[in-house]
Amino acid sequence: MYADVVFPLKLPPLTYRIPTGALSEYNGNLNGRIVKAPLRGRSTYGLVTSIMDKPEIGGGKNIKEIQGIHRHFASESTISFLKWLSDYYLSPMGVALKPYFFEEAISVSVHQKSGGEVKAEGTPAIQKPDVERNIEERRTLAPDIDLPSITQSLTAVCQGIKDKDYRSFLLQVPSIPLEHLFLNEVFNEAGSGIHGAIILVPEIGQIERLLSPLQGIFGERLCILHSRLTKREKIEAIQRVISGRSDVILGTRSAVLAPLKNISFIAVLSEHSPSYKGEEGLRYHGRDIAVMRGFIEGAGVLLSSICPSIESVYNSKIGKYTFLDARSWVVSHGTYQPKKKIKIINMRKSALKRRVISEEVFKEAKRLHLKKETLLFLVGRKGYSLIRCEDCNHILKCSGCHLPLVFYKSRDMLRCHYCGHEERVPESCIECKGFNTKPSGAGTERMKEELEGLLKTGPIIVEKGKGLLTEPRDRDSNLLSDFTPFVIGTSYVTRKLRDKMFDSAAILNIDALLSRPDFRAYERTFQEVMQVSQSVRTDGSTFLQTWHPENIVLRFIKSYDFDGFYKYELSQRDSLGYPPLSRIISFNILTNRETSKIMLDTQNIADGVRAHNNKNSGHHRHMGIDLLGPIEIPSPAKSYRHCIQILMKSRAKKAVHLAAKILLSRLGKLKGVRINTDVDPLKI
Numbered sequence: 184m185y186a187d188v189v190f191p192l193k194l195p196p197l198t199y200r201i202p203t204g205a206l207s208e209y210n211g212n213l214n215g216r217i218v219k220a221p222l223r224g225r226s227t228y229g230l231v232t233s234i235m236d237k238p239e240i241g242g243g244k245n246i247k248e249i250q251g252i253h254r255h256f257a258s259e260s261t262i263s264f265l266k267w268l269s270d271y272y273l274s275p276m277g278v279a280l281k282p283y284f285f286e287e288a289i290s291v292s293v294h295q296k297s298g299g300e301v302k303a304e305g306t307p308a309i310q311k312p313d314v315e316r317n318i319e320e321r322r323t324l325a326p327d328i329d330l331p332s333i334t335q336s337l338t339a340v341c342q343g344i345k346d347k348d349y350r351s352f353l354l355q356v357p358s359i360p361l362e363h364l365f366l367n368e369v370f371n372e373a374g375s376g377i378h379g380a381i382i383l384v385p386e387i388g389q390i391e392r393l394l395s396p397l398q399g400i401f402g403e404r405l406c407i408l409h410s411r412l413t414k415r416e417k418i419e420a421i422q423r424v425i426s427g428r429s430d431v432i433l434g435t436r437s438a439v440l441a442p443l444k445n446i447s448f449i450a451v452l453s454e455h456s457p458s459y460k461g462e463e464g465l466r467y468h469g470r471d472i473a474v475m476r477g478f479i480e481g482a483g484v485l486l487s488s489i490c491p492s493i494e495s496v497y498n499s500k501i502g503k504y505t506f507l508d509a510r511s512w513v514v515s516h517g518t519y520q521p522k523k524k525i526k527i528i529n530m531r532k533s534a535l536k537r538r539v540i541s542e543e544v545f546k547e548a549k550r551l552h553l554k555k556e557t558l559l560f561l562v563g564r565k566g567y568s569l570i571r572c573e574d575c576n577h578i579l580k581c582s583g584c585h586l587p588l589v590f591y592k593s594r595d596m597l598r599c600h601y602c603g604h605e606e607r608v609p610e611s612c613i614e615c616k617g618f619n620t621k622p623s624g625a626g627t628e629r630m631k632e633e634l635e636g637l638l639k640t641g642p643i644i645v646e647k648g649k650g651l652l653t654e655p656r657d658r659d660s661n662l663l664s665d666f667t668p669f670v671i672g673t674s675y676v677t678r679k680l681r682d683k684m685f686d687s688a689a690i691l692n693i694d695a696l697l698s699r700p701d702f703r704a705y706e707r708t709f710q711e712v713m714q715v716s717q718s719v720r721t722d723g724s725t726f727l728q729t730w731h732p733e734n735i736v737l738r739f740i741k742s743y744d745f746d747g748f749y750k751y752e753l754s755q756r757d758s759l760g761y762p763p764l765s766r767i768i769s770f771n772i773l774t775n776r777e778t779s780k781i782m783l784d785t786q787n788i789a790d791g792v793r794a795h796n797n798k799n800s801g802h803h804r805h806m807g808i809d810l811l812g813p814i815e816i817p818s819p820a821k822s823y824r825h826c827i828q829i830l831m832k833s834r835a836k837k838a839v840h841l842a843a844k845i846l847l848s849r850l851g852k853l854k855g856v857r858i859n860t861d862v863d864p865l866k867i
């Protein structure tokens with residue numbers, strides 16, 4: 184008998200001979216067991232994924248003896264899931280095994296003295312929810328909730344868990360506390376029916392808020408898993424999971440691959456967050472694979488958000504997810520919670536002279552300051568500004584990356600945020616040799632300068648680190664006391680200061696967000712404004728400064744018109760053939776060699792695949808595959824100087840996968856390059 188073994192390396196499964204006697208000892212089935220087998224002259228741990236009488240590949244080249252057999256690690260459904268991951272993300276199966284905490288699992292098994300079976304302790308007795316404590320938690324989570332109004336949605340979600348049946352839901356909530364409250368209610372209601380659960384949040388900082396209510400419900404069964412745990416902490420967590428002591432996992436993206444034996448429920452909070460997409464190794468999307476894992480395991484899946492992604496809304500429109508609308512849930516003293524005001528400021532009419540802030544925002548700042556209240560300023564970037572030539576409109580760029588250089592006035596330097604290159608500010612314009620270069624746009628530094636200048640007459644003390652902060656880091660959170668009048672930062676700030684509430688907020692240049700070179704720019708802007716308005720108090724306002732107030736998206740945002748926006752955006756994506764109505768796969772060919780030869784070869788390969796696709800799609804142009812490139816782009820990887828990119832795009836989602844495999848196998852023959860494939864890339 185033979186076994187296919189997968190190692191946590193960039194390799195497909197390899198075939199090994201099973202030693203006589205080993206099979207009978209393990210009841211004839213080694214599937215899902217960790218084995219030790221020779222690989223590249225060393226004995227290496229791997230996972231058995233299938234057993235066969237005869238090896239598939241003739242010649243028996245890979246056949247060596249399996250040396251040691253350890254414990255059972257993966258169920259049949261886990262193996263199907265790993266196979267699906269490898270297939271969908273166009274990566275060898277070993278690349279999918281690695282993030283499945285395989286190395287941690289090996290450490291656990293070595294710890295347990297090789298060969299020994301980790302004692303399955305079974306799921307601990309379900310702890311009775313502490314009712315008193317839960318009511319307390321509920322009050323802090325959402326004080327004004329009218330609980331009967333959520334019953335229907337709650338029943339629907341819990342029924343799926345009880346039936347051990349795959350069902351997926353998209354929940355749109357008006358606020359983050361309500362998102363947490365609903366989750367809490369699901370656990371209270373489904374309680375004893377939950378055997379294995381994963382709760383995903385986009386940022387590590389958000390774990391804390393959920394920790395206490397979940398501990399109240401699950402106690403020792405709860406386990407935290409995220410990328411910033413130490414190696415030792417990770418191994419300990421995985422040991423708890425494998426032994427069955429913990430079966431409820433709370434964590435960030437990577438936790439979706441926790442090696443749980445059973446799963447009956449998966450929740451993905453703030454499902455729209457780009458943090459769920461991985462940018463290295465197996466470039467998986469945490470939300471998307473949560474749905475697939477739920478499907479394979481027969482679990483209930485709940486995706487929730489204050490502003491769901493276009494992908495998920497689309498999936499609920501085509502019936503893949505059940506949509507639960509919670510926007511009318513919040514009831515406060517018998518009335519719906521009023522929507523916080525969003526004000527669009529037309530900068531053409533009201534920009535203060537030579538300033539980046541408008542009269543309205545300035546007035547608001549003065550007003551709030553007199554009342555000792557707070558205002559959040561959101562700017563697009565760190566530093567002072569870009570440098571633009573008034574004569575020829577040229578913007579100073581990094582010579583290596585061709586991206587705009589950022590001016591740091593405090594150090595009188597220009598810096599490339601992409602590669603870190605720094606240079607002095609040139610005396611004249613590189614393009615036209617004119618001397619009329621000026622700061623353009625505003626970063627945190629310029630905003631600080633402007634505010635200090637404008638408000639100096641008032642009785643405010645504006646000082647760095649106390650009164651006025653730029654780019655707060657984690658440790659700065661405690662510096663933000665009640666008398667911090669103004670906070671300036673990039674959008675990063677709102678995520679870091681999640682518990683801080685402001686009396687108003689101003690996004691100084693919403694146009695920069697709307698005009699990002701990304702087909703998701705409108706969607707991201709909508710989500711970002713909704714996120715910002717979460718940290719504004721109920722009676723406060725969010726100001727959006729724009730030079731293009733006619734932009735239709737601003738109208739949707741102003742009136743919280745999600746449905747109008749989704750309709751508009753889906754029709755745009757449809758007419759341009761963008762996801763979710765199509766699938767995009769990107770191929771980055773990275774190299775340190777001279778690119779002209781590689782470019783030529785890549786061009787030839789692309790042309791060959793193009794010809795192949797055209798032949799196959801025939802006259803069904805609608806279902807054809809677009810192959811864009813190759814083009815040279817700034818290298819996204821620090822260790823490679825050059826990057827050549829090919830994009831594949833098609834409405835025929837299965838066909839595009841097949842074409843991608845053909846392209847990959849041909850690109851694989853190029854010498855001196857590394858190829859990174861990204862299915863459903865977020866950054867193009």
Ligand SMILES: [Zn+2]
Binds near residue numbers: 572577612613615
């Ligand atoms: Zn110029």
Ligand SMILES: [Zn+2]
Binds near residue numbers: 583603
């Ligand atoms: Zn650069």
